Amino acid sequence: MAHHHTTPTLNELVSGVADRLKTAGTGFYLMVFVSLCMVLVATGLGLMTMFKGHEAYYNVYREVPWGILIAAYVFFVVTSTGLCLVSSIGHVFGVKDFMPIAKRSVFLSIATILSGFFVIAFEIKIPWKMAIYNVISPNLTSNIWWMGTLYGIYLAFMFAEYIFLLLDKHRPAVICGFSGSVAGIAAHSNLGAVFGLLMGREYWQGPYMPIYFIASAMMTGCAVIILFHILGHKVNNEQMTPDMQRALEVTTKIGILLITVILFFTTWKLIAGAAGQPGGAWPIVHSEVVGHHAFIFWFFEILMGMAGPLVLFILSKGRDMKLMLIASVSMVIGIFVMRYNLVYLGQALPVYYSLGVNEFKEMLNYFPSIYEWIITAGGFGLTALLFLIGEKVFDGHKVEEH
Amino acid sequence: MNTDKDFSSLKNEGLENVSNQERRDFLKMGLAITGIFAGGTLFSAVSTFSRAHASDFAKKYPYKPHYSMVMQQHRCIDCERCMEACAATNNVPNRPGNYRTTILEKETPDAIGGKLEFIPVLCNQCNLPQCTRVCPTKATYKDKTTGIVLMDTKKCIGCLTCQLGCPYNARYFDEKNRHAVDKCNFCWDTRISKGEKDTACAQACPADVRIFGDLSNQEDRIFKIVHQIERPVWVLRPESGTRPNVFYTKG
Ligand code: SF4
Numbered sequence: 012m013a014h015h016h017t018t019p020t021l022n023e024l025v026s027g028v029a030d031r032l033k034t035a036g037t038g039f040y041l042m043v044f045v046s047l048c049m050v051l052v053a054t055g056l057g058l059m060t061m062f063k064g065h066e067a068y069y070n071v072y073r074e075v076p077w078g079i080l081i082a083a084y085v086f087f088v089v090t091s092t093g094l095c096l097v098s099s100i101g102h103v104f105g106v107k108d109f110m111p112i113a114k115r116s117v118f119l120s121i122a123t124i125l126s127g128f129f130v131i132a133f134e135i136k137i138p139w140k141m142a143i144y145n146v147i148s149p150n151l152t153s154n155i156w157w158m159g160t161l162y163g164i165y166l167a168f169m170f171a172e173y174i175f176l177l178l179d180k181h182r183p184a185v186i187c188g189f190s191g192s193v194a195g196i197a198a199h200s201n202l203g204a205v206f207g208l209l210m211g212r213e214y215w216q217g218p219y220m221p222i223y224f225i226a227s228a229m230m231t232g233c234a235v236i237i238l239f240h241i242l243g244h245k246v247n248n249e250q251m252t253p254d255m256q257r258a259l260e261v262t263t264k265i266g267i268l269l270i271t272v273i274l275f276f277t278t279w280k281l282i283a284g285a286a287g288q289p290g291g292a293w294p295i296v297h298s299e300v301v302g303h304h305a306f307i308f309w310f311f312e313i314l315m316g317m318a319g320p321l322v323l324f325i326l327s328k329g330r331d332m333k334l335m336l337i338a339s340v341s342m343v344i345g346i347f348v349m350r351y352n353l354v355y356l357g358q359a360l361p362v363y364y365s366l367g368v369n370e371f372k373e374m375l376n377y378f379p380s381i382y383e384w385i386i387t388a389g390g391f392g393l394t395a396l397l398f399l400i401g402e403k404v405f406d407g408h409k410v411e412e413h
Numbered sequence: 414m415n416t417d418k419d420f421s422s423l424k425n426e427g428l429e430n431v432s433n434q435e436r437r438d439f440l441k442m443g444l445a446i447t448g449i450f451a452g453g454t455l456f457s458a459v460s461t462f463s464r465a466h467a468s469d470f471a472k473k474y475p476y477k478p479h480y481s482m483v484m485q486q487h488r489c490i491d492c493e494r495c496m497e498a499c500a501a502t503n504n505v506p507n508r509p510g511n512y513r514t515t516i517l518e519k520e521t522p523d524a525i526g527g528k529l530e531f532i533p534v535l536c537n538q539c540n541l542p543q544c545t546r547v548c549p550t551k552a553t554y555k556d557k558t559t560g561i562v563l564m565d566t567k568k569c570i571g572c573l574t575c576q577l578g579c580p581y582n583a584r585y586f587d588e589k590n591r592h593a594v595d596k597c598n599f600c601w602d603t604r605i606s607k608g609e610k611d612t613a614c615a616q617a618c619p620a621d622v623r624i625f626g627d628l629s630n631q632e633d634r635i636f637k638i639v640h641q642i643e644r645p646v647w648v649l650r651p652e653s654g655t656r657p658n659v660f661y662t663k664g
Pocket residue numbers: 547548549550551552553568569570571572573574575576594
């Protein structure tokens with residue numbers, strides 16, 4: 012591993028990248044190809060639905076206007092914020108154990124938020140108008156406005172931070188990292204408030220929503236850090252340094268703590284929902300726990316997203332990479348479904364349910380269309396693509412000792 | 414109803430000697446006075462009226478004219494002429510889920526006589542609209558003069574947050590004509606601003622269900638209906654706190 016003490020010239024950088032790309036195996040190129048295809052297909056279909064109108068291609072409708080693409084957006088921005096926050100523990104707040112994961116995590120937080128913007132662009136009907144009217148006609152009481160603006164600022168800081176990390180300029184990197192974390196937390200709590208402050212949507216409503224979002228962001232951050240650091244070493248065919256192992260061990264411990272916190276939150280949300288019966292969120296909580304949504308909830312959100320990984324993380328002691336890999340993959344899938352549940356279930360109870368009218372006696376159904384699935388997959392493809400390219404271009408995001 | 418139980422748990426009120434029927438009647442009276450009827454789904458405007466005085470109305474109905482609508486629910490026969498008139502007047506696409514107003518159907522199987530009721534719904538032009546609060550670009554806003562909640566279609570980015578925020582399912586995205594969210598605006602652009610006195614739906618209704626008017630005008634028919642005490646007057650989903658301007662009455 013090369014320790015540069017002077018900033019390398021552009022030529023050196025380019026030839027280094029070229030070398031690494033040349034030596035990469037077919038497996039690497041196959042993965043690049045697959046993820047690139049996912050992105051391209053999603054972009055093509057997304058643009059088509061945008062111009063021809065979503066109605067014909069998406070399964071969202073008047074009463075359930077937010078579908079899997081919003082869930083995917085929430086998933087990606089939650090992941091990004093989590094990566095930013097967990098990685099800042101090290102290089103912003105100076106906890107040495109976390110230093111080795113800083114660079115890759117910051118890079119991934121950029122990759123995931125770009126994936127979030129990618130999917131949301133295909134769910135918002137007229138995304139380019141957002142760029143104009145968010146600026147010239149801002150509504151300061153709108154959480155969506157704040158969230159969009161703050162995530163924009165956040166992205167800029169994360170970019171700057173990564174560049175300073177690359178240039179080995181520690182102080183400005185710390186300043187940007189800190190500002191990015193602040194913007195990220197603010198943006199993120201506004202995302203929570205988008206749901207939490209909607210009156211008349213009992214399943215979402217509640218002041219704890221922003222806190223829940225931050226805690227679950229950090230939980231997701233831990234899972235993704237573990238996942239991509241293990242994958243990164245596989246992609247680069249490298250052994251983990253003891254420092255890196257130590258960092259993942261600590262991340263696992265924090266992950267265990269946060270899973271416990273979110274399990275606690277979830278339990279209380281269900282109890283609160285049940286206590287409100289027969290009105291309020293009760294019909295939703297009922298369908299989530301024992302009704303038609305129960306399998307999805309118990310299997311994906313609880314078992315794959317939290318309980319399973321919790322056990323595996325504990326068993327791994329933060330050292331058994333195989334168990335940790337399985338746990339983090341399972342967690343990513345489970346957490347994605349968790350976002351889906353949040354978005355869908357909050358809309359599942361018709362607003363006129365309590366009126367007892369024939370039109371709205373049942374819970375509302377929604378299942379994504381093939382187009383919505385493909386575009387969602389494109390978001391994951393984009394993260395994978397950026398990750399793979401990043402590993403080669405930035406040489407495994409190595410962090411130098413100071 | 415567990416309210417009976419609550420009553421019997423009260424001691425030394427002389428309730429032992431009161432029959433159940435009397436208790437219920439008394440209870441109903443109490444509910445009518447407090448203005449909450451049938452478990453909070455009905456809300457009588459009477460109570461606010463009896464506390465308020467004529468001089469308070471400007472404060473209570475802050476717009477001039479304060480447009481609103483009363484539905485004489487018992488008269489609705491579900492002929493849907495209002496829906497047709499609305500769609501024709503306001504260029505509402507003929508697509509599933511695209512409507513500004515609709516008629517809901519409520520069945521009471523063990524009722525004596527008629528078992529079906531029809532409930533017309535539209536945007537309630539809320540005094541505290543949630544749609545305008547959540548909109549990132551002020552594409553939807555409350556008109557300062559009339560209180561009507563309007564759309565500035567060019568600013569709508571189609572995030573649909575307003576659709577989720579609306580407690581009355583009053584909004585839909587019009588992909589055909591407007592490329593923006595659309596909703597009832599009491600025919601503001603198509604009729605009322607041009608000097609017409611009635612909305613298209615109110616005019617088309619053969620059964621005099623929909624009464625449109627100015628709630629800040631004590632001579633207006635709508636003012637008189639909302640402020641009488643012989644018939645119940647309520648709004649839908651008062652618990653959502655948006656202070657709607659569409660009232661319902663029957664009997
Ligand atoms: S869909 Fe349009 S009107 Fe509704 S909140 Fe979004 S920008 Fe505002």
